[in-house]
Structures are given as C-alpha cells and as structure tokens.
Amino acid sequence: MSSDRDRRQRFEAIAEEVFEPLQRYLRRRATRADAEDALADVMLIVWRRIDDAPSDRVLAWCYGIARRALANQRRSQHRHLRLVQRMESQPRPTAAPDPADSGPDPELAEALASLSDDDQEVLRLWAWEQLEPRDIAPVLGVSINAATLRLGRARARLAESLSRQNPWRAGHEAG
Amino acid sequence: MTDEMRERLARLDPMHSGVPTEPATPESSRELLEQIMSTPTTERAEQPAPARRTWTVAVAAVAALVLAVAGGIALTGGDDTPPVADAPPLELDAGEEDLMAMCIVFSPEELGRAEIAFEGTVTAVDGPTVTLTVDTWFRGGDATEVVLNAPQGMEALIGGIPFTAGNQYLISAVDGNVNYCGFSGPSTPELRQAFEQAFAQG
Numbered sequence: 001m002s003s004d005r006d007r008r009q010r011f012e013a014i015a016e017e018v019f020e021p022l023q024r025y026l027r028r029r030a031t032r033a034d035a036e037d038a039l040a041d042v043m044l045i046v047w048r049r050i051d052d053a054p055s056d057r058v059l060a061w062c063y064g065i066a067r068r069a070l071a072n073q074r075r076s077q078h079r080h081l082r083l084v085q086r087m088e089s090q091p092r093p094t095a096a097p098d099p100a101d102s103g104p105d106p107e108l109a110e111a112l113a114s115l116s117d118d119d120q121e122v123l124r125l126w127a128w129e130q131l132e133p134r135d136i137a138p139v140l141g142v143s144i145n146a147a148t149l150r151l152g153r154a155r156a157r158l159a160e161s162l163s164r165q166n167p168w169r170a171g172h173e174a175g
Numbered sequence: 176m177t178d179e180m181r182e183r184l185a186r187l188d189p190m191h192s193g194v195p196t197e198p199a200t201p202e203s204s205r206e207l208l209e210q211i212m213s214t215p216t217t218e219r220a221e222q223p224a225p226a227r228r229t230w231t232v233a234v235a236a237v238a239a240l241v242l243a244v245a246g247g248i249a250l251t252g253g254d255d256t257p258p259v260a261d262a263p264p265l266e267l268d269a270g271e272e273d274l275m276a277m278c279i280v281f282s283p284e285e286l287g288r289a290e291i292a293f294e295g296t297v298t299a300v301d302g303p304t305v306t307l308t309v310d311t312w313f314r315g316g317d318a319t320e321v322v323l324n325a326p327q328g329m330e331a332l333i334g335g336i337p338f339t340a341g342n343q344y345l346i347s348a349v350d351g352n353v354n355y356c357g358f359s360g361p362s363t364p365e366l367r368q369a370f371e372q373a374f375a376q377g
Contacts, residue, residue: 008212015208019199024190040207047211075357104186112187127184155180 007050014046014053018062021129025066028128034073041069060135063125067139111161119154126151264320267291268352269305281357287373289347289354291315294362294370297340305338307346313374321346323353337361345370 022042026035042065046053054061112120125131125139137147185191197204286292292314295307303325309318323338323346338344343362347354347370360366 011212012208015199019204020196023196024194027196028188028190040211043208044211044214047214075360105183108183109187112184123184127181128188128190130185158180 007047010053011047011050014050014058014062015043018046018059019043021059022062022066025063025129026070028124029070030073034070038066038069038073041073042066045069057135057138060131060138063129063131063139064141107162107165108158111158111165114161115154115157118150119157122147122150122154123158263318264306264322265291265316265318266322266324267346267348269303269323269325281369283369283373286347286354286358286369289314289349289358289373291348291351292346292370292374293321294343294345294367295321296343297338300338300340307344310343313370315348 022039023035026038026042029035030038042062045065046062049065112123115123122136122140125136131139133147133151134144136151137144140147140150142150190196199205199208292312293309293316294311294313295309297305297307298320299306305323305325307321307323309316309321344360345362345366346359348359353359
C-alpha cells in the first residue's frame with residue numbers, strides 16, 4: 001500500500017493536471033458558486049480515492065467524479081425548484097449562462113439547447129472538453145461503444161435540429 | 176464535416192481557454208488542497224475496487240447502533256413500545272466520499288437497502304455537526320436523537336443538503352454513512368412517500 005507521502009505526491013501531481021480543466025468543466029455547467037463548491041467536493045473525492053486513480057487518462061476519471069458531484073449537488077439543492085418547474089412544464093433552468101441569449105452562433109446554441117440533456121452533454125464533452133469517445137466513456141460511465149453511438153446520435157440530432165430551424169440551410173450539416 | 180461542427184460548437188464554449196481560471200498554485204487553492212490532504216484516505220486503501228461504502232467506518236457505526244438497539248430492546252422488552260428516552264444518540268458519518276463517487280439512480284427499492292431511515296427535525300447545526308430529533312423511525316433504531324458528523328474542516332460538504340434548525344429531514348444511511356444522491360434530504364411529500372414505500376415491511 002502506498003504511503004501517505006506517495007499519496008500526497010500523487011495527489012499534488014493530479015491536482016496540477018486537473019485543477020484548471022476541472023474548473024472549466026464545472027463552470028460550463030454550473031454557476032460560479034456551485035462550481036467552486038463542486039470543485040472542493042471533487043478534489044476531496046480524488047484524494048480519498050487516490051489509490052483507485054488510474055495511471056493514465058486521469059482527467060477523464062476526474063470529469064466522471066465531477067459529473068456525479070454536480071448531479072448530486074443539483075439533486076440536493078434544487079429538488080424543490082425542479083419539482084415546481086416540472087409541474088409547471090417549464091424548461092429546466094440551465095445553471096450555466098444560456099448560450100442562446102447571444103453569442104457567436106445563436107442558431108447552433110438554440111439547436112443545442114433543444115436537445116435532451118444527454119445529447120447536450122455528450123456534445124459538450126466532445127467539443128468543449130475536446131474528448132474522444134474513449135474518454136467520454138468513463139465520464140458517462142458507459143462503454144466506448146456506447147459513447148461512440150451516443151455521440152453519433154447526438155450529432156445527428158443536432159444537425160436535424162439545425163435544419164429544422166433553418167430549412168433553407170438543410171443539408172449544410174446533415175449526413 | 177466532423178471538425179466543422181466540432182469547431183462551431185467549441186466556439187459556444189463559455190469557458191474557452193481565453194477565460195482565466197485559478198491555477199493549482201496560488202495560496203487560496205493551496206489552502207483547499209492542503210485541507211483536503213489533511214483528511215484521511217486510509218478507509219479506502221484496502222479496497223482496490225470501488226466499494227459501495229467504507230467498512231471501517233461502518234463497523235464502528237453499526238456497532239454503536241447495535242448497542243443502541245439492543246439497549247432499547249432490553250429496557251423495553253418489545254417492538255411496539257415507545258422509544259427509550261435516554262437511548263444514546265445515534266451518530267452517523269456525514270462525509271461524502273463514496274456516496275458521490277457511487278451515486279446511483281434513485282428508486283424506492285434502492286432506498287430500501289438502507290439499514291437506517293428516519294424522519295427528524297434539526298435541533299442544532301454546529302459546524303460539522305448536525306443534531307436531529309427523530310420524529311419517525313422507518314428502520315434501524317430507537318434513538319431519539321441522531322447526530323450527523325461531517326469530517327473535520329469539511330462542514331460545507333454535508334451532502335449539499337442545507338440543514339437548518341427547525342426544518343424536517345428524511346435521512347437514510349448505509350453502513351453508518353448518510354446516503355445522499357437524493358436518498359436523504361429535506362422532507363417533502365414525495366420523499367416521504369418513497370420512504371414509506373421503501374420501508375413498508377419495516
């Protein structure tokens with residue numbers, strides 16, 4: 001079993017590698033305050049599971065922890081809010097700034113926002129975290145095959161949503 | 176085509192590389208990391224595979240619980256008697272560790288695996304310690320008071336559940352650890368119904 005000193009060294013090295021990407025990951029999906037809380041949660045779990053940390057692709061492993069930390073946070077903090085909103089059939093609030101408000105590509109932002117949470121997440125992991133299916137898989141807790149399929153389907157649905165929005169541009173991204 | 180769409184999506188990234196983040200080195204981050212490293216990891220050291228709960232903590236907590244329950248039965252001699260007034264408070268670990276690492280989808284069946292389940296009212300929140308008076312036991316005890324202990328210095332991590340004195344909560348625990356991930360939380364009709372369903376047999 002590794003000594004405390006080994007564990008500290010390993011943790012420091014992992015922290016160095018993942019601290020900033022994790023902040024980006026969290027702040028893409030949560031308010032700044034929630035992201036800060038979640039970052040502390042994630043780093044604590046990384047420390048406690050340091051003996052389980054994979055020797056490579058540790059960032060994807062940490063994203064997986066972060067994903068569950070955010071889910072946990074949302075479940076406990078926004079339970080009432082989400083219930084009320086579900087009852088009122090309103091769209092789920094996105095903690096991160098709504099990209100459809102403005103920004104460089106409102107059409108794509110709107111198309112993205114129209115997809116299911118699962119589709120959006122796999123696309124964000126792909127385009128924002130710049131992960132390939134082999135790294136998306138551990139984040140979502142699915143096989144590489146499943147991650148590949150999910151990404152493919154999400155991309156198809158995004159293209160479909162875009163062409164629905166802009167029928168005159170249909171075909172631009174299709175296929 | 177793949178790259179075009181990926182690049183287009185990447186341009187929507189609110190946290191693109193131009194947005195600054197906190198590096199791991201400044202004092203504020205160091206403080207967090209040092210604080211984290213001051214907490215023990217040893218519970219997990221013997222468990223290479225992700226285990227659902229921390230057994231070392233569990234053994235102590237369950238032992239305490241068994242004493243509490245045994246004491247209660249010995250004193251009252253039956254199942255349907257009211258709780259013993261002076262039963263020692265049940266202490267539960269309110270750290271997060273495995274719980275967030277192993278969050279599973281909520282279902283009454285899964286909830287029903289908890290050995291401890293009760294509804295209680297918070298009487299005190301004192302740093303890492305939350306004290307509740309038990310209003311209803313669904314399973315696992317007869318203590319009138321339950322104390323949730325967060326790891327020292329990790330007060331903010333009590334499950335992300337905003338414990339407030341006077342409010343009622345439904346708490347479930349497995350192996351002496353409070354079960355989060357929606358398995359514990361402020362009392363709502365929905366969660367209470369799930370508890371009633373999960374612990375219908377006792």
